[in-house]
Amino acid sequence: MGIYFSDFFEVDKATLEAYGAFNVSLVNDLPLFIDPFLLFDSKNAIYQSLHEQIIDYLKFLRDVSATGMLTQAHIDQWFRFAEVKQNWLGFSRSGNSGSGLGAKFANTLHKNLHHIFRDFGAEKITKSSHLEKLCLLSEGVGRDHLSDFVTNLIKQFLLEYTQTFAKNHLRPEFVRTVGVNRVAFNQDAKRWVPGRYELPFINGDYVILTPKDMLTRDEAWINRGDLLDGIEDVYNSIPNQQLRNQIDSYFMSRLAEGATDQDRKRLAAQTVEQFPVLLDHFIRAKEDAASEAHRTSKRKVADTQAQFVDEVSRLVREHLEGTAFYTGGNSFTESMARVNFLKNVIEHKDGWRIFYINDRPITQEAHLQLLYRLTWFASRMDVNREVNNGRGPVDYKVSEGSADKTLVEFKLARNSKLRTNLQNQVEVYEKANDTSSSITVILYFTDSEWTRVKKIMQDLKIDKAKNIVLIDGRSDNKPSASTVKYP
Template sequence: MFFSERFKVDSDLIKAYGAVDISLVCDIPLFIDPMLIFNSDKYQSLHQEIIRYFHFLFIKSKEGLSTKEIDAWFNFSEVPNNWLGYSLIGNKGLALGRKFAKFLYNNIGFALNTKSISKSQHIEKAMLLYEGSGKDKVSDLTVNLIKRFLCEYTEDFAKEHIDPDLCQTIPVDKAYFNYETESFVSREYTLPFLYNSKGKIEYVLLTPYDILREDEPSINREDFYKSHERIRAAIENDTLRAYVNNYIGQAVRQYEENQKRSRRAIRENSIQKVEKNAFQEIVREYPELYDYYIKLQEANTDEIKKQCMQELNKQLEKLMIASKNLISLFVSNEYVLEENLSAREEAKKRLAFFKYIIEDCDGYKNLFVKGQQIAKENDLQRLFRFVWHGSNYKIDSEPNNGRGQADFIVSMGQRNQNIIEFKLASNSTLRHVFTQVKIYEAANCTDGSLIAIFYFSESEYQIARQVVINAGHKDAINKSIFLIDCRNDNKASASIA
């Protein structure tokens, strides 16, 4: 279920090599931050390779390209082989796609023009303009441009530490770009491999931990707008700084006058919103403000590295340590496999066992990191994937079919499937879960659903229980609705209980 297990190497050896021991069940929610590549002397050649390709794109964009040429040079497919991302089932996510390719084609000049303000060029600058930009898109773009490095990095480890029988010489599509032929080139590498859900060979890539983080990339839209005060203070051009400050000041004064005229209170949070909106307007006229932001981030090297390492350690502890502990508890408590059960009965059995592990076998401890609870449904969903250890049932998260996306669909053939939905008791939309699963049932032609509600305090338990009762499902508790006690302040250790 992990790289170390599948390829029979010690996880400490992977760590010593500088890589992450990835899960081979579902993606790890970690992403490559290009700023970490730029900030490291070790990866400067990689940064230059990335920027070189962007320069090629810029030159081509000035010539005017056909749709086919844009697709060939600007469109990047997903590289799922590193097992990084959001997918809860396997490692397949969404590619950047043609929409992004067209956007990049139209804005490649913006991405590379530093106005002589920032120290270097950064590909993620383009994302400051892109609606719907996110860490997964920045990471996917970067992976495509450093694929050769990742293949060589993994190949070196594999040749030295992995049994040759667990590796194959595999052709890797678009491994690198040939500037003479102006085309991407495939190349063969000796890499660890596994068989995917379609029975086809799929190579696996390791990624250095020091270019990974869990949160947004260091250069991102939301942080750019939040940083408007720092950006304004960093403007070296006195005239521009005065103009920007005056523009924002006028917007604030107008708001205050309107409030006084209407005899309404002047609120600090409203002033902050006015300033942010005014900054969003003025940056359209003076795009060099983007470059002052990037310059600030370039100078913030130590803080960025520190923050990224904290995010990385927290995410690995949440997923890796907790999941391995849960698997150990699962195995040691001798879960009995009964493949003759219906998908619904098996899903119910696994969910009940998950509840038992958390509540009665110290499993709840794995829902806390240094006393801080894992508060995201996404984290709990990932951990639940590991409870299907050893199963022949298909556990899937169906693509959004227009009616929403179920957390899990358990199946043994098309006519034998059941939906499982996870919710935190603290979720403000908890009461809608019963309507939600009915929609999923109709959309996926399933016969019934199971609901798991996780609570971390007594008050959350009371809220969850009352929601279930008010919906008329009191009799379904512990049958098709499972209230799972994740508290760490009300349980004696299993070793002394």
């Protein structure tokens, strides 16, 4: 019953833990990524060298951008990268295949280095240059791009790290010598060169392991959201009083009374574009709070492991493995059987713990969807997440051939758009996917959420619908939801 690296390659979880690698799922990406700030501030000299390597490559891109003679072929070769899907980390909606760094990212990076960040690598306010600076100015360059870019730039290290583990801890039948493209950058030839490595190999592809202490979740330590939310703190920290007053006057004179949070963020973004020096002052503040970056990332990684690895493993081992959960049927009956089986385990057999971390229930529907996806590891059915067939994405399409398809939607009861979703969504999806089978699963955590859902269903006259399943995730009158506490 394979879900995780340790399952597929028959290695003890404690061995992975001792090596420092995250035990990734080989069913679906988990929401972690490498934060380059953790490399910069690391006490590990190898990590510091990796960060310098990243900055050196960006300096190369800065210099070639400054020539003004780059062709599209140059941009494609030096600025564009495919996703390194073999690390099974990131933001893929289904499996482990993301979009990678396409033309938009490449052109934005080229433009920023050529025009706005011509002094990249020669900053005077910050302790070091940072890749994240390039992601602060443009809303179109986000955490997924940062993740893909960093992973590509340190891929040689990750491959060597994985190869060492494979040689020392895996049986020979689980390891294969594979050729990998674009492993290292040859400065003299100005091109990326391939390499060959002995790596874990399964289902027609190799797997890359990643050290836990370079990972984080949600946002990098240096991120655009914190910059825009704290714009006033940033410019008030500037020692130059004249500049500080100038920025304050620009921002406050344009801030309308009664402005919403979105209004403030839009104005903050305009202010940063008008005064790019704010970027360096923001980054310096982040550098000065480096110890908090490590504490925060360590907690986030531990939370992710507890929620998506430890609790899912426990749920499968104690309640699902070897049961009727894995019997066959058509797509609708099998999907409904799994939902009902999970409902019973969640409500009556401590399965509800999977939705809690540190006594707090999950707040994102994406996490609910991912947790459900991880339980589909032993089925002949094709399970696709976020399928978009022209009328918007649906959480899952479960199918066996073209004639047998069922759509499964997962919702949290706290979703402010739940009424609209229930009224319109599934009918539209059914027409778009040419199927009449659909299931909607709603998870609630409080009495008030349950009351709200029941009222919506009664108002819409669907309270008797058999394809709408409510799951009680309340921890009231149950043992403590917290399985592990993290500092």
